[in-house]
Amino acid sequence: MATRIQQKNTAAILEAALDVFSTNGFRGSTVDQIARAAGLSKPNLLYYFPSKEAIHTALLDGLLEAWLDPLRALDEAGEPLSEIVGYVRRKLEMSRDFPRESRLFANEIIQGAPRIAPYLSGELKTLVDEKSRVIRRWVADGKIAPVDPYHLFFSIWALTQHYADFNVQVHAVLGSEDIDPYPDAEAHLELMFTRLLRP
Amino acid sequence: MATRIQQKNTAAILEAALDVFSTNGFRGSTVDQIARAAGLSKPNLLYYFPSKEAIHTALLDGLLEAWLDPLRALDEAGEPLSEIVGYVRRKLEMSRDFPRESRLFANEIIQGAPRIAPYLSGELKTLVDEKSRVIRRWVADGKIAPVDPYHLFFSIWALTQHYADFNVQVHAVLGSEDIDPYPDAEAHLELMFTRLLRP
């Protein structure tokens, strides 16, 4: 249905918008900014998306879907500790490979989640509830040390997303733009959760 | 020097601005919004602060000072594990008692720290470098388990600030606006760092 030009331009717009929205927030971004970054004129951009809001929504919709995948992959049948550490690793990889998406999400939540509150208390909560039961079962079976499953998940999110959302601070404190904090971060997080959960 | 009226109004403005900036970011906030929240007219507000930028700067300056205090209190002469757990506890209390300040800071960092980059690689880095040496000494003396000091601090910041910055998500996932997540959070974090650092 969509022509080649349409595909190319909508992709360019979403790419540019991700850049702009993730560093300036929704209200802090302008349509002109996005248009320039996408190499289009403002009216031309508005030919592809009816409004600034629509671009933002399109980005969020795409993001929220992908956001849950790593947690979905947490397998009750697997070896508990390595399942959880694997989840941590996947989340950290997402932080490294998609930092703009992480910041887009963070911006949204910090500002009170005006547009994604239903998602949080809907899909997200449902999935977390479900996986929390898995964690509890593992604890009950003595396969991992006792832990509050909800705060376990909060910890994982906080720790992994920190490296994307606060990367400016991480680099400033480490003292060099050039070193890659992720290898050390991965080792550190693996250590943390292993020590926490080892029965 | 300042009259009673001046004191009252500048205080009201800063209080209102903290509310507005922390939930909307700098560009997302308007002077009118702040003025209304402070119970003043816009020109009246601009009689006390020369510009929107000036209000924001005043807030950040006040914040950055207080931000370092809990870390400064980390005492090399104390008992290592309880010093670190104490630091975690202080940071978590700040998250609970000053969530708007935390979000103001988070907004700033996420958006690339345009106005506080010097602080990050200056005062903050200096202090972290210093305290990292303390951590390393504790590790070398076998008083705590081996750990990367920088990533230890990142972990503490990420975990504690998460409860302020992402509190909407925390409450959505926990399922009720009314329960206070902090008691459980504190227990969880104490457990985490104890298990991580116990020699």
Place this chain on the structure above:
DNA sequence: GTCGGTTTTGACCTGTTGGTCAAAACAGGA
């Protein structure tokens, strides 16, 4: 090449925003 649909653009409109200014209202001490 021509023709229909697609894509692009310049000009424009409306509401908002940060900020100014001169004048009015309001202290409160002499």
Place this chain on the structure above:
DNA sequence: TCCTGTTTTGACCAACAGGTCAAAACCGAC
């Protein structure tokens, strides 16, 4: 009470932002 400095305000401005529109440019099938 009056007088001087402080505080407050309504009216205003220029820049900017989101969005519209009609016309122009462009494309690919015939």
